[in-house]
Amino acid sequence: FQWIWNSSCQPKHKxxxxxxxxxxxxxxxxxRRKTFHLDSYNCALNNFQQEETLHHLFWTYPFASQCWDII
Known part of the structure; x- marks a missing residue:
C-alpha cells in the first residue's frame, strides 16, 4: 500500500x-461487527432490505454503478 502514500493526491484522499x-x-x-447498536443495519440510502457494506456502497448501489459507467 506504499503506492497510496507516494501518490500526489491530497492527504484526505490518501x-x-x-x-x-x-x-x-x-x-x-x-x-454491527463492533457490536454498536443500531435500529436497522440495512442501507439508509435506498429502500432495499440489504445490509450496508463497502461492496454495496461502492459497487452495487445504483448511483455508484452509474459513476463507474461514466469512468
Whole structure:
C-alpha cells in the first residue's frame, strides 16, 4: 500500500482510500461487527432490505454503478 502514500493526491484522499482498502470506513456492517447498536443495519440510502457494506456502497448501489459507467 506504499503506492497510496507516494501518490500526489491530497492527504484526505490518501487516508480515505487507505481506510477503504483496509475495511475501516464506518459502514453499518462494520458497526454491527463492533457490536454498536443500531435500529436497522440495512442501507439508509435506498429502500432495499440489504445490509450496508463497502461492496454495496461502492459497487452495487445504483448511483455508484452509474459513476463507474461514466469512468
Amino acid at each position: 487516508v480515505f482510500f487507505w481506510r477503504l482498502l483496509h475495511d475501516r470506513l464506518n459502514t453499518r456492517n462494520l458497526l
